[in-house]
Amino acid sequence: MLLELRVENYAVLDHVVVEFAAGLNLLTGETGAGKSILIDALALLLGEKASSEIIRHGAEKAVVSAACEVNDRRVAEILERNGIDSEDGEIILRREVAAGGRGRVFVNNQPATVAVLKQLAPYLASVHAQNESILGFDAAARLKLLDTFAGCDAQPVAETFAAWNGIRHRIAELERGEQDKLRLIDLWSFQKKEIEGARIQPGEDDRLESEKRVLANAEKIYLAAMTAYDLLYEGEASSASTLRAASRQIEELARYDSKFQEALASLESARIAAEDLGATLRDYAAGINASPERLAGI
16 A cells, blocks of 8 residues: 655656555646656656656756555565565655666665566556556456456466476477487488498499599590590501601611610510500590480489
């Protein structure tokens, strides 16, 4: 129950003290008399956001305080949690808003925070506006009103429900995890069969890489091999032909000077090597198969 409300230097109010009696109290007056200012001041004590604009012109700070009678054990628990002493069924709130925007909060003449005011607010007062009855259409609001009227402590039920809900979610996670495991087993089994079906051999990747380079450059490789073959063996001015002609001349020299016999043997070996390499290049070029399908397969 609100016993007294004091407002100093708030909006257009200089200093106002309002005492409330038991039962219904009505504030009446013409528009602009300051009724809504008192309600706003009370809301400030309940933790609403403060602004330096509420300070009366020429004043350094605005001060709002109130004395409330309360016998709710939950209020005592809030005070105890925040290190604030109780005052035997009475609680005194005070809030100051300075011109610089900074403010101070006191509960039972002890320093506190706006967060403490917000914790106490539900057990001290409720500020209702026009058309607020539409909250009755909200199921959560109706349930909260019913619990408040009945004085029920729903916290144990909420904690039990939270624990049950956590277990339910954990079971769902475990079931999803089991399903994921089964899907992975199916995937890995399929991949294992694919790998086994491919019959992969050691070193096969190197061979495939080499074959891929050949197939990707088949035309260039064929041209290079056949050009080298012509130069070594087939062409009119091939190395083999030139070496044969040179051998005949050196053979003629060796008939007159035996020191050319060794050179003749070396030249003959070079000719045979050139002809063998040329034959190898010819066979290699003949084996090149420019197959786009094979290249794509590799």
